[in-house]
Amino acid sequence: MLSFDFLGTVGLNHYLIVSAALFCIGMVGVLLRRNVLVILMSIELMLNAVNLSFVAFSHFSQNINGQVMVFFVMTIAAAEAGVGLALAVTIFKRFKEVNISFFEQLKG
Amino acid sequence: MDISVLLFYGMSFIILSFALAVVVSNNPVYSAFYLAITMVSLAFVYFLLQAYFIAGVQLIVYAGAVMVLFVMVLMMFDLKKEKDSFSKGRLSNILKVGSVGWLWGLIAGAIYMSSDLLSIGATLHTKDGVGTTTKDLAILLYTDYIFAFELLGLLLLLIAVGAVAVSRIKGGTHA
Numbered sequence: 442m443l444s445f446d447f448l449g450t451v452g453l454n455h456y457l458i459v460s461a462a463l464f465c466i467g468m469v470g471v472l473l474r475r476n477v478l479v480i481l482m483s484i485e486l487m488l489n490a491v492n493l494s495f496v497a498f499s500h501f502s503q504n505i506n507g508q509v510m511v512f513f514v515m516t517i518a519a520a521e522a523g524v525g526l527a528l529a530v531t532i533f534k535r536f537k538e539v540n541i542s543f544f545e546q547l548k549g
Numbered sequence: 550m551d552i553s554v555l556l557f558y559g560m561s562f563i564i565l566s567f568a569l570a571v572v573v574s575n576n577p578v579y580s581a582f583y584l585a586i587t588m589v590s591l592a593f594v595y596f597l598l599q600a601y602f603i604a605g606v607q608l609i610v611y612a613g614a615v616m617v618l619f620v621m622v623l624m625m626f627d628l629k630k631e632k633d634s635f636s637k638g639r640l641s642n643i644l645k646v647g648s649v650g651w652l653w654g655l656i657a658g659a660i661y662m663s664s665d666l667l668s669i670g671a672t673l674h675t676k677d678g679v680g681t682t683t684k685d686l687a688i689l690l691y692t693d694y695i696f697a698f699e700l701l702g703l704l705l706l707l708i709a710v711g712a713v714a715v716s717r718i719k720g721g722t723h724a
Contacts, residue, residue, distance in 0.1 A: 451557045454664050456598075459561045461656040463568055465649050470572035472645040475636050478577050478623060482584050485615065486568050489591055492607075500598040505681050509694050511603050512686075515610050516701050520708040522615050526622045527712040533626055542636075 456497035464490035477529045477539045481522060488518045556597060563590045577628055581619045588612040602683040 463486060470483030492511045499507030529539065536543050567590070570583040588611040595604035636642065690698055 449554065450551075451554050452664075454660050455557065455561075456594075457660045458657055459565065461653055461660070462565055465653040465656075466565065466568045466572055468649050468652070469646060472649065473635050473642060474572065476577055476628075478619065478626075479571070479580050482571055482580055482619065485584065485611070486571065486587065489588070489611070492603075493591060493594065496595050496598050496600045496603055499681075500600065503681055505685050505689055508600055508603050508681075508686055509689055511600075512606065512690070513694075513697060513701065515606060516705065519610055519615055520704060522618055523708055523712050524715070526618055527715040530622060530625060531715055531718050539626055539628070 453501040460494040
């Protein structure tokens, strides 16, 4: 018999489920899309899912260390977006294309 | 039913549907727009979780800086005619979506099975005298995590220099 008591109150599990779903949506984007910019956006989605689970754990265990980790993850994500977009601009200048299937011809 | 419960369900619905729209949308400009909405809704959820500083940083860094970066790069590219926006191969796509759905099922099952464990271990590691306000976060950032914080500053400097160096490459194999 299914019970629907879990709908009335919001606990840690609800936030973790949403975080896992957000992570999986980002993963689908990374796997399915071929546009470099959309792949970078999907990576941002995955990082945000991790941040959401950090903040949820931090709130429900009354421990602020998780929020410090979120701060660090945000900084790293901003740096990653900067480098990724710089690389995308460079590759676009060379090949006039943002589709990753064209990047197979890259040579060092 | 409490108002915060309704807010949680509404916000999670908005977050998940717009995240899906980011992935599904054919136009990268629309994807960037949906991503901005997702970021703002996530900031609202952080606000619900009483992480006020993190909510503000999310709004400033993600919905502000990172989204502006994406939109600037999108404006530089000519993306009117995008074909093959999804990878080819129906079977491999079905396999990819199926395996990711399976991963989500595994995580959800693990969360469901360990729900008792999570509620028991919830208050085990609280340090005495450390609250959850923004002031406590700042004190922690400048005492326990000061080394990592300084390293982050160094990393940002390296990234700034590196991004400029990468974007100056003219297109040859040697810079």
